[in-house]
Amino acid sequence: MDHVIPFNYLYQTEIFNIVPACIACNSSKNDRLPIQEIFERVKNRNDRLVIRKDYNHEWYQKLYETCLTSYHGNRPLFELTTDNLN
Numbered sequence: 535m536d537h538v539i540p541f542n543y544l545y546q547t548e549i550f551n552i553v554p555a556c557i558a559c560n561s562s563k564n565d566r567l568p569i570q571e572i573f574e575r576v577k578n579r580n581d582r583l584v585i586r587k588d589y590n591h592e593w594y595q596k597l598y599e600t601c602l603t604s605y606h607g608n609r610p611l612f613e614l615t616t617d618n619l620n
Contacts, residue, residue: 540565
């Protein structure tokens, strides 16, 4: 399992922010944010989950953007490629 928005930023393990990940992908992502395309897929998945009452896309997007500007720094965003699987 992996935290979409890094645990070191959010300090929560909530279902809306967790995705299955193989060991190689989890290790290569480390504590980076995913690219926006992956993040959108997680938000769409969250629509189908029964999750916390106060969850909404706008709040989660703002959390992503705040993490990007105040925590992530100049590191490249995580993008799932076949290189991650080696």
